[in-house]
Amino acid sequence: MIRRIIPALFGALVLLGTGASPAAAEPETGFEGWASAIVAADWRTSRGTPIQAFDNARRDLVAGFTAVGFDRADMVDFSLRPDVPNPTGGDEALAAITEVTGRATKGCFLYFTSHGSPRGIVFGPDRMISPVLMDRLVDGWCGERPTVVVVSACFSGVFADQLAAPNRMIMTAARRDRSSFGCSEDATYPYFDGCVLESLPTAPDFLALADQAALCVERREQEEGLSPASGPQTVVGVELAPLLSTTYAFRR
Numbered sequence: 001m002i003r004r005i006i007p008a009l010f011g012a013l014v015l016l017g018t019g020a021s022p023a024a025a026e027p028e029t030g031f032e033g034w035a036s037a038i039v040a041a042d043w044r045t046s047r048g049t050p051i052q053a054f055d056n057a058r059r060d061l062v063a064g065f066t067a068v069g070f071d072r073a074d075m076v077d078f079s080l081r082p083d084v085p086n087p088t089g090g091d092e093a094l095a096a097i098t099e100v101t102g103r104a105t106k107g108c109f110l111y112f113t114s115h116g117s118p119r120g121i122v123f124g125p126d127r128m129i130s131p132v133l134m135d136r137l138v139d140g141w142c143g144e145r146p147t148v149v150v151v152s153a154c155f156s157g158v159f160a161d162q163l164a165a166p167n168r169m170i171m172t173a174a175r176r177d178r179s180s181f182g183c184s185e186d187a188t189y190p191y192f193d194g195c196v197l198e199s200l201p202t203a204p205d206f207l208a209l210a211d212q213a214a215l216c217v218e219r220r221e222q223e224e225g226l227s228p229a230s231g232p233q234t235v236v237g238v239e240l241a242p243l244l245s246t247t248y249a250f251r252r
Contacts, residue, residue: 030069030248030249030250030251031069031070031071031106031107031109031248032069032071032106033071033074033104033105033106033107034070034071034074034104034106034107034108034109034146035074035075035097035100035101035103035104035105035107035108035109035141035142036065036070036071036074036075036076036100036108036109036110036111037075037076037077037078037093037096037097037100037101037109037110037111038058038061038062038065038075038076038077038078038111038113039058039077039078039079039080039093039111039112039113039114039123040054040055040057040058040078040079040080040081040113040114041054041080041090041112041113041114041121041122041123041124041129042054042080042081042113042114042115042122042124043055043079043080043081043082043083044115045183045184045185046115046183049185050081050083051183051184051185051187053182053183053184053187053188053189053190053193054079054081054113054114054183054190055079055081056188056189057113057152057189057190057193057194057197058077058078058079058113059077060189060197061077061111061113061193061196061197062075062077064196064197064200064201065109065111065200067200067251068200068250068251068252069250069251070109071104074100074103074104075100076093076096076097076099076100078092078093078096080093080123080124080125082124082125089124090123090124090127093124094137097110097137097141098140098141101141101142105145106145106146107142107145107146107147107148107248108138108141108142108145108146108147108148108149109147109148110138110141110142110147110148110149110150111149111150111152112129112150112151112152112153113152113153113190113193114152114153115153115154115183116151116153116154116155116156116158116174116180117154117155118155118158118176118177119158120133120134120158121134121151121153121156121159122153131158131159131162131163132162134149134151134159134162134163135162135163138163138168144167145167146167146168146239146240146243146248147165147167147168147169147240148168148169148170148171148206149163149168149169149170149171150170150171150172150196151170151171151172151173152172152173152180152190152192152193152196153172153173153174153180154173154174154178154179154180155174155175155176155177155178155179156172156173156174156176156180156233157172157174157175157176157177157178157231157233158176159172160172160176160233160235161235163235164235164237165237166237166238166239166240167237167239167240168235168237168240169206169207169210169234169235169236169237169240169241169244170233170234170235170236171206171209171210171213171232171233171234172232172233172234173190173191173192173193173217173230173232174192174230174231174232174233175230175231175233176233178228178229178230178231179230180192180217180230181220181221181224181226181230182194191217191220191221191230192213192217192230192232194216195212195213195214195216195217195220196209196213198212198213198216199212199213199216200250203250204245204249204250204252205244205245205248205249205250206244206248206250207236207241207244207245208245209250210232210234211234213232214232214234217230217232
């Protein structure tokens, strides 16, 4: 696990979208007015067998983050599995995120759980979202607003540097060169998602959540003799870091 504070670089970094930067925002408590999205973007094992782990995580992450202060009215969640009545497609999910981030403009919280590779994450039956594309999407959705992005997938560390910005916190389930665990038929959740859920009731804020979840993943992997370790990553922007334990602390 790492935590790096990203310098406030201006000029070379162009941020798209609307919304005030954290430094200029009116002081507020919690996550009122934040848009949030939680997406289970795959539904299979690495062998293609259908599983419930990603959908279980989506369902319980919605409940967990609502409990700590996110408004359900400004939250969208989707499963992109196609083997259900009236399935949700990737374009539909992206459009809904565009809508909610255009309506709730105080901040952004985005959580994606899926399979991944060094090229990006699976996003539905026939699509992959690369780090470059994800950066472009987050720019358009969130602009300079305070933003937290979680990518739970194998090799998801490839998103950490690409998405890094002064107003963002990025959490990933693994290093850029490592797999994560828990995507089997007998898993209730992917390990990282399960550890986020385990940590949410006691973590006071996103910084503590990242640390506790990483320690939880490390413990589980050691107990089960899994290697190499997945190595969850955390990158925190210099503008957002001081606000995460004060303005944006979790509700208790």
